[in-house]
Amino acid sequence: MHATSGLPAARLAHVTLLTEGTYPHSAGGVSVWCDQLVRAMPDVDFRVVAVTATGGEPPAWDLPRNVTALDELPVWGATPAGREPRGRDRRALLDAWERLLTALLAEGGGDDELFGPALYELGGWAQAGTLSAGLRSEAAVRALARLWRRPGTDAAAARPSQYDALTGTDLLEHALRPLAAAPPTGVAHAVSGGLATLPGLLARHREGVPLLLTEHGVYQRERYLGHRTAPYRWPVKSLMLHFFRLLAREAYRHSALVTPGNRYNRRWEEHGGAAPDRVRTVYNGVDPAAFPVAGPEPEVPTLSWAGRIDPIKDLETLIRAFALVREEIPEARLRVFGGTPRGGEDYRARCEALARELGAGGAVSFEGRVDDIRTAYAAGQVVMLSSISEGFPFTLIEAMSCGRCTVSTDVGGVREAVGDTGLVVPPRDPAAMALAALALLRDPARRAALGEAARNRVIDQFTLRRTIESFRAIYAGLSAAGPLPSRSCAGVTWLPRLWHPSVPSPATAPAAEGTA
Template sequence: MRIGLLTEGGYPYARGEGAAWCDRLVRGLAHHDFDVYALSRSQRTESAGQVATPPQVRSVRFERLWGEPAPHPRPGPGSRSAFKAHRAAFRVGFRDLATALAGAAGMSAAERADRFATGLYALADLAAESAALPALLRGDDALAELEAACRAPGVRPVLGDIVVTELLTAADLLERQLRPLSAPWYGPDELGAADVCHAVSGGPAALAGLLGKRFCGTPLIVTEYTVRAREALLAHRAAGLPPAVRALLGDHFRLVAGESYRQAALVTPGSAHVRRWQERCGAPKERIRTIHPGIDAGRFARAGAAAEAAAQADAQAAHADPTVAWVGRADPAKDLIALLHAFHAIRREEPQARLRIFHLPAADARAAGYLEHCRTLAAQLFPDEAADAHAVGENPVSFEEIGSPGAPEPADAYAAGDVVVLSSSAEGFPLSLVEAMFCGRPTVSTDVGAVREVIGGTGLVVPPRNPKALAEATLDLLRGPERAARLGAAARERALALFTVTTCVDAFRDSYLDVVAHHPVRRLPLLDAQGAPRPFTTPAESLSPTRLAPTPPHPAWTPVPATRP
């Protein structure tokens, strides 16, 4: 089978968990062929270079969602009259899209979705005929149509008061999000040659999958492990975009999500938390299948086996210096502030307790600033103890980068804690929680995102932004080592049953086969004698390492006359 893998800001350029998940999926399906279509979000992502891809990745093509749009020549006349026709078609299509984004008075949700789809596909048809779409999206016509939609009677006040600078920002960002419309990916030798388009995130990647279905008839699978529209809203807020711009872009992401769910042959959320959001956005329940992300359990096998042995040996033993561990990327959504206040309460009850914060390297200045703010707060909460030195063992709170001598690997960070805490105020799929479970650690988590679904009954869950509840639950496990050991062992068994790479890869293997069986691509060379479509672009026999010699014809059979005794 041939898969068109659509990614955004990840595989094969990024090295985060999202890219690692794609790599594990591709390597686990070695008998399939993959063509990767990557959308790059930033120059920093590209500068890191590509990761090594396995042989089943036949090709990698990419488009940029940043900088100037790449030129893609299109066939067609270049006369002045042709350009006028393209410009007129653009204004009609973009007017529909802008009206849907602004949400005119009296327009129902269904009418808004239909209007958005009409405008979106009109722009896609224009891009297939002409190379003028990127310039038109950055031109005065787009700005005029967007302003007219925002000034229409009955729109939200935040849009009615939009100013020119905000219109310019919104038009520029919309042009970037619509760049997949102009990508040269929708020909018979590109996504038209795939059996399945698999968008591994929503947003622009799913938009490319929609066009693969529209122009080539290739069935679409949409996978989301976090809510892409929610991620975009948080990113826009963190970037300081004005409310009117955030409103327009937020509605764009929601409308793209709704259209992709309606058109997809299968939607595969990574958790019930994401599934509920998708259903609210119009995803049909009968076309949804929850598939948890596969995590490499081998990286944590040593820590998990050690935790199991320790639990059997001294589950009743009390530790002289009970340690609370936190592992992850420092970010305001992780709410380390609440964790530090909770540990301040823990310290009053357990004076020997320690908190070790294991963080990944800061990705940007914002993350570095938040980490420094947390260090300052720790020094204020523990002034007498933190004034002397910052070495581990002399400070009740330590900040250690993963890869340092104290935690050369993430498994070492989890193993360093008697209890692992997840203190987030917002979370999608809590990967750090699953990793702690693989290590056999008892956990205390805030009730956000897919935490309850992941942890089941194998850990303690408390309300978010509640340092008192976080402290009390953590103290219960620190003071009850036998209970903590039981929870840690149960958590490890649950993780091994639900969240391994094998489980994830097998689920996607079945999903690919099911989609292709129900949505075969119609191509003239691959029709049977009755004209019905065959399900695969490449027959399985073509993958045989050697050619088999033709079987010689059987000699004529001569009957032997029967003889009587």
């Protein structure tokens, strides 16, 4: 929904919001957070730079008027335009590529000091429009195969194959595509770690644009969880995990400010290299008026769940726990609310098959997205959260604001959110989850007391107003400070044409055709 009033004449700040797989193409919790942030600050101009999968994802949100532009960066979309550089330019690009690979293959998880300079030099080639073509070359694949065979690399003992080299080079080429984005201006605000930080890091080193990093989950940890089941051999998994680890450390070390949503994330970020004096915890918040106390409980004992259908939400543990609940309360139901992201259809089918296999198929309903998420929270006596990774989950504090008691897994900032107003159980433990759900389903008085305490906790500590005030002050402070001194990278010879896209590169200008 667009704002209807005119924009104020005085602008507080200009912010480039950097997202990955979320706003404005997804309806999940991070997207809700972004939309609330943008709409609550009509005197801030936002440009959204969204890292997407294919570029064909339809927007899930109507952008307000203070979003001045939306740039999409498809990582797996059409092959970027541009051709491989030639002559000395080709050798310079491959030299930077080999330095990046050397950093990723260094013993002990990679070389931080070598990674940054190589990344930013490759960023220059991305801005010139030649990086993707250069990394799709046979020479780039040969470089990885050769470096992998060196004694002492972590993956050497696994004897990486030529196919592994092709796969690893391809994955890195796609991962580096966001470096080609038009540079962020004002304040670059990455709302996740990982690929969303690439344009912000490059702008910070190129123009001194301050980078603000807000991780809702721990991106690096989630990549480790995801790669457990990735269809690659160990050398490729190791390469990519080292890439994400070093990228996370680069972002933590060089952000002007890191704003985790909970103390759990803060510990990860400080361990990853963020200076404690540049880390400020800002909790997610909701508007209690927008999430009032839910209506009467359903007549049938019901557990409800809301979120996206995704392996990281671990619906399989939830379904196994529910099957145990039904052994004690045969009439119980489980209602699952939320959309299935593109590519997640097989996981949803697996969850549905598991429910049937456990004899609970008729009692588990997958109800898709709902226009009003409050419907999902009101649908059960108990709201469940079964994730194996979370930051500070919106579904939890929204359900708490609605006065529903909760059973949640002890991940991320969940315990900080719940306090003593709900039950917290270990992740991947169906028996513990079932016992907690049964205890609440059997005790209406306890449910009512916990639900009331949960809403009071949200009002006391986790309101949207506090969140917005914190980020308004942060934006104003970073904008007033102006550009930071850009950090030169020791040992790198910068080519001016790479840092000034308006000046044609000899590798791309018409006059360069036919040169050696």
